[in-house]
Amino acid sequence: MTNTKPSLISPASISPGVLSLTLPSSWAVQIESQLSDEEWVLAWLETDLDAQLHFASGVVLVTNRRLLARSGKDETWENWTYRQGLALVRHDHAGVGSLELLDTNLLLSRWRYTLGRDAAAGRLIYHFTQQLGQQLTGELVPLLAQETTCPKCNRVLDAPLLAGQEECAECSRESHTPPSTWTLFRLWRFARPYKGRLFAGFLLTLGSTAATLVPPYLTMPLMDNVLIPYQNGKPIDTDLVRFYLTALLGAALLAWVLGWARTYMLALVSERIGADLRTATYDHLLKLSQAYFGGKRTGDLMARIGSETDRINVFISLHLLDFFTDVLMIGMTIVILVSIDPWLALVTLLPLPIIAWLIHLVRDRLRTGFEKVDRVWAEVTSVLADTIPGMRVVKAFAQEKREAARFRSANDRNLEVNDRVNKVWSLFTPTVTLLTEIGLLVVWVFGIWQISKDEITVGVLTAFLAYISRFYLRLDSMSRMVSFTQKAAAGTKRIFDILDHISSVPEPVNPVHLPVVEGRIELRGVGFRYGTRRVTRDISITIEPGEMIGLVGHSGSGKSTMVNLICRFYDVTEGAILLDGIDIRSLPIVEYRKNIGLVLQEPFLFFGTIAENIAYGKPDAQRDEIVAAARAAHAHEFILRLAHGYDSLVGERGQALSGGERQRISIARALLIDPRILILDEATSSVDTTTEKEIQKALENLVRGRTTIAIAHRLSTLRDANRLIVLDRGSVIETGNHDELMAKEGHYYRLYQAQARNVDIEDDLRRPVLDRKTGEGRE
Amino acid sequence: MIDKASFLLSRNAFGRLVLTGTDGLEYEGVIPVRAFPITSPDCGFSLIDAHGHELVWIERLSDLPAELRIMVEADLAGREFIPEIKQIRDVSSFATPSTWYVETDRGKTTLILQGEEDIRRLTSAALLIADSHGIHFLIRDRGALDHHSRKLLDRFL
Numbered sequence: 020m021t022n023t024k025p026s027l028i029s030p031a032s033i034s035p036g037v038l039s040l041t042l043p044s045s046w047a048v049q050i051e052s053q054l055s056d057e058e059w060v061l062a063w064l065e066t067d068l069d070a071q072l073h074f075a076s077g078v079v080l081v082t083n084r085r086l087l088a089r090s091g092k093d094e095t096w097e098n099w100t101y102r103q104g105l106a107l108v109r110h111d112h113a114g115v116g117s118l119e120l121l122d123t124n125l126l127l128s129r130w131r132y133t134l135g136r137d138a139a140a141g142r143l144i145y146h147f148t149q150q151l152g153q154q155l156t157g158e159l160v161p162l163l164a165q166e167t168t169c170p171k172c173n174r175v176l177d178a179p180l181l182a183g184q185e186e187c188a189e190c191s192r193e194s195h196t197p198p199s200t201w202t203l204f205r206l207w208r209f210a211r212p213y214k215g216r217l218f219a220g221f222l223l224t225l226g227s228t229a230a231t232l233v234p235p236y237l238t239m240p241l242m243d244n245v246l247i248p249y250q251n252g253k254p255i256d257t258d259l260v261r262f263y264l265t266a267l268l269g270a271a272l273l274a275w276v277l278g279w280a281r282t283y284m285l286a287l288v289s290e291r292i293g294a295d296l297r298t299a300t301y302d303h304l305l306k307l308s309q310a311y312f313g314g315k316r317t318g319d320l321m322a323r324i325g326s327e328t329d330r331i332n333v334f335i336s337l338h339l340l341d342f343f344t345d346v347l348m349i350g351m352t353i354v355i356l357v358s359i360d361p362w363l364a365l366v367t368l369l370p371l372p373i374i375a376w377l378i379h380l381v382r383d384r385l386r387t388g389f390e391k392v393d394r395v396w397a398e399v400t401s402v403l404a405d406t407i408p409g410m411r412v413v414k415a416f417a418q419e420k421r422e423a424a425r426f427r428s429a430n431d432r433n434l435e436v437n438d439r440v441n442k443v444w445s446l447f448t449p450t451v452t453l454l455t456e457i458g459l460l461v462v463w464v465f466g467i468w469q470i471s472k473d474e475i476t477v478g479v480l481t482a483f484l485a486y487i488s489r490f491y492l493r494l495d496s497m498s499r500m501v502s503f504t505q506k507a508a509a510g511t512k513r514i515f516d517i518l519d520h521i522s523s524v525p526e527p528v529n530p531v532h533l534p535v536v537e538g539r540i541e542l543r544g545v546g547f548r549y550g551t552r553r554v555t556r557d558i559s560i561t562i563e564p565g566e567m568i569g570l571v572g573h574s575g576s577g578k579s580t581m582v583n584l585i586c587r588f589y590d591v592t593e594g595a596i597l598l599d600g601i602d603i604r605s606l607p608i609v610e611y612r613k614n615i616g617l618v619l620q621e622p623f624l625f626f627g628t629i630a631e632n633i634a635y636g637k638p639d640a641q642r643d644e645i646v647a648a649a650r651a652a653h654a655h656e657f658i659l660r661l662a663h664g665y666d667s668l669v670g671e672r673g674q675a676l677s678g679g680e681r682q683r684i685s686i687a688r689a690l691l692i693d694p695r696i697l698i699l700d701e702a703t704s705s706v707d708t709t710t711e712k713e714i715q716k717a718l719e720n721l722v723r724g725r726t727t728i729a730i731a732h733r734l735s736t737l738r739d740a741n742r743l744i745v746l747d748r749g750s751v752i753e754t755g756n757h758d759e760l761m762a763k764e765g766h767y768y769r770l771y772q773a774q775a776r777n778v779d780i781e782d783d784l785r786r787p788v789l790d791r792k793t794g795e796g797r798e
Numbered sequence: 799m800i801d802k803a804s805f806l807l808s809r810n811a812f813g814r815l816v817l818t819g820t821d822g823l824e825y826e827g828v829i830p831v832r833a834f835p836i837t838s839p840d841c842g843f844s845l846i847d848a849h850g851h852e853l854v855w856i857e858r859l860s861d862l863p864a865e866l867r868i869m870v871e872a873d874l875a876g877r878e879f880i881p882e883i884k885q886i887r888d889v890s891s892f893a894t895p896s897t898w899y900v901e902t903d904r905g906k907t908t909l910i911l912q913g914e915e916d917i918r919r920l921t922s923a924a925l926l927i928a929d930s931h932g933i934h935f936l937i938r939d940r941g942a943l944d945h946h947s948r949k950l951l952d953r954f955l
Contacts, residue, residue, distance in 0.1 A: 072879050074905035114933035115879040119813075126813040135931040387953055394914065394955070516913070748850065
């Protein structure tokens with residue numbers, strides 16, 4: 020879908036001339052020939068699959084008269100005029116959407132497309148249904164109060180775009196552009212704050228490099244003015260010797276001091292760049308959506324932030340510095356050589372382009388090799404990150420050998436990839452050395468020839484050889500630079516992969532601030548798709564402030580997904596969620612989540628004291644606030660029984676707490692931030708019934724006066740809910756309080772009966788309470 | 799579950815499969831699925847009803863009478879979609895997200911690779927690539943691809 024013109028809805032404003040603008044260009048001409056007078060296209064879907072699911076393009080159109088379609092190869096157009104009983108429906112399965120045109124008793128036609136076009140299909144159905152209604156009843160049936168489209172993909176949106184948003188969620192997901200190959204230059208963003216120090220480092224490098232070039236220059240007069248005259252019978256001029264040798268020492272000392280200063284200065288800067296890079300990456304990582312963490316392996320992320328940044332750091336402080344010094348030195352050497360003798364300089368520099376070419380040749384191969392090495396390395400650490408947390412399972416099933424084998428095979432792959440890289444790499448260095456030797460040979464030959472012609476002195480040749488041996492030596496280390504650069508570039512790319520990742524839960528461009536939150540949550544036609552799997556569809560509920568809602572359904576019915584959507588861990592793929600009438604996507608994420616207290620099935624305690632854990636959502640909480648929250652959560656007493664009270668350490672390596680105790684700490688945590696909205700995701704599922712009762716008491720305090728959404732597998736837990744929403748396979752199938760739903764004898768009734776049979780005793784205890792409570796509910 | 803020898807399948811006017819059991823009960827909108835679509839596509843089939851409950855388990859399609867088998871196969875062919883990449887003609891960049899121009903057993907197409915982690919290693923030779931829309935592309939044997947494709951692919955592995 021490349022056209023960007025918004026669709027025209029009002030028939031009065033449409034003329035056939037608009038057609039070529041709004042239709043895909045490859046079809047426009049053929050379509051126009053099909054249309055009669057006074058007929059215009061309202062929506063279209065370019066299908067890209069045929070009946071046998073081969074890639075083939077076709078098109079389905081909705082006009083003001085009929086439905087027109089042409090599939091793949093055959094030249095014929097099919098069409099259906101509007102009549103009673105027609106219906107257009109879509110399904111999807113494993114990435115393939117199918118659009119079916121049905122009669123009341125017959126399948127008329129079926130088209131298939133890849134899910135990227137699902138939005139267009141939805142739009143097609145929308146217009147088809149609207150037109151059908153209009154043709155049959157004679158009046159325009161507005162299906163949505165107002166239709167808005169994404170300016171980019173022309174997709175009809177279920178909710179208007181937020182201010183500042185230029186494209187719909189579907190578009191922004193696709194428009195990721197790959198990061199450029201010159202990734203290393205992107206590090207400049209992190210180097211910029213240290214401009215001044217970098218410049219000082221540059222000057223120091225210049226000075227120290229110049230100082231190292233003085234000694235070879237001095238060999239020339241030393242040879243010509245001292246040694247050769249002495250061989251020819253002249254006595255040694257001690258003053259001159261002393262002068263030259265002092266100069267040599269001075270130059271060496273100067274190079275030493277300047278070299279030290281520049282290395283220190285630049286190491287300082289690179290360390291800071293590395294630290295900035297690390298923190299920036301972690302900061303960004305924290306902002307990414309839950310979906311990102313679902314798809315990544317912990318070991319890989321840890322490797323990126325830890326070792327990759329360190330590698331970049333070493334690269335800048337060591338390798339890049341060396342390389343830069345080398346380039347400077349080569350430049351200066353060339354100037355000196357040419358100034359001494361241009362012809363000899365020319366011959367000396369002859370091997371340089373050959374070596375440069377060689378470096379270029381190997382560069383590509385090495386870069387891909389090193390990228391591979393990195394990926395394989397991340398794989399090795401991933402195996403560790405996968406197994407170590409699951410060690411109990413590994414041991415219980417006696418699969419140590421298998422895990423060892425898995426690690427070994429990852430290691431073997433690492434070896435294999437490294438071996439392949441090393442094959443190229445090991446050939447590289449000796450070749451450069453060989454070229455160095457050949458280069459020296461060339462200089463010898465040409466130098467001796469020139470001396471024999473009396474064009475240069477022995478001193479000049481000595482100086483050249485002294486320069487050139489250093490020169491080639493540096494080329495050798497510069498060639499090593501290729502691999503270091505590639506490694507650093509690969510590392511940089513992997514870090515920028517994180518930095519470039521746009522959160523699928525983006526911050527609003529023009530955020531709306533809610534000063535007071537009442538807690539009315541409205542779900543408007545909410546649908547969510549995880550990959551190709553549709554998890555929820557078309558859920559519309561309004562939850563009043565202070566109301567307690569219970570979500571009921573089998574596992575996999577979409578309860579947790581709904582909670583994740585309401586918390587905005589993911590963004591809805593269709594529809595919208597509104598808080599007090601405002602789309603939650605236009606609220607700043609942090610501000611929005613501050614209003615939500617979440618109690619999960621598996622409470623996560625961080626390493627730290629109990630007090631710190633309770634105050635996690637409000638680090639500046641006073642001690643009495645923490646105690647009050649713990650009291651309300653019925654956690655106070657057991658905390659006091661611990662040896663160090665509120666200062667007891669918990670979390671990994673900390674005090675062992677039971678499931679119920681941990682849960683009550685997490686309830687206290689939710690209580691302390693005093694949220695308007697409370698979400699209980701199976702908060703009592705992992706504990707026994709006695710503990711559950713205690714937790715229930717704690718929850719009662721928590722729920723009071725807050726909009727509460729509770730998920731519970733045990734239906735008895737939801738006795739306080741004002742309303743129960745029964746979900747099945749991603750859709751709401753029943754709503755009402757316990758009594759109403761029981762009276763209906765529907766899905767809920769069956770669920771309840773099934774549980775009652777299993778937990779007789781618990782049920783007997785609870786039923787009277789449940790009946791009484793729900794009777795008091797607002798519905 | 800229904801005994802495998804004693805059910806009938808038919809296709810109704812809406813194009814849906816209808817299963818009739820021995821007891822005469824009809825299930826409309828029956829869907830055949832493979833249990834191991836990638837690792838063992840020829841073994842393990844299940845007919846599930848519109849609510850996702852299993853009706854019949856079929857070990858092998860060859861166990862079925864020819865007429866039923868053809869019907870099941872036709873339905874699978876119209877719904878299963880794992881294009882097999884035969885050739886990678888070009889990629890937009892070696893950094894992800896990257897657009898791949900590929901030749902598959904179902905014709906030419908493009909796919910957007912969101913990240914290297916979307917390439918799943920099935921065996922040492924077989925790869926499963928998930929594109930940004932969740933379509934899975936299969937490379938059955940990467941050793942069997944041509945040199946150019948292998949070289950391009952290698953940059954992502």
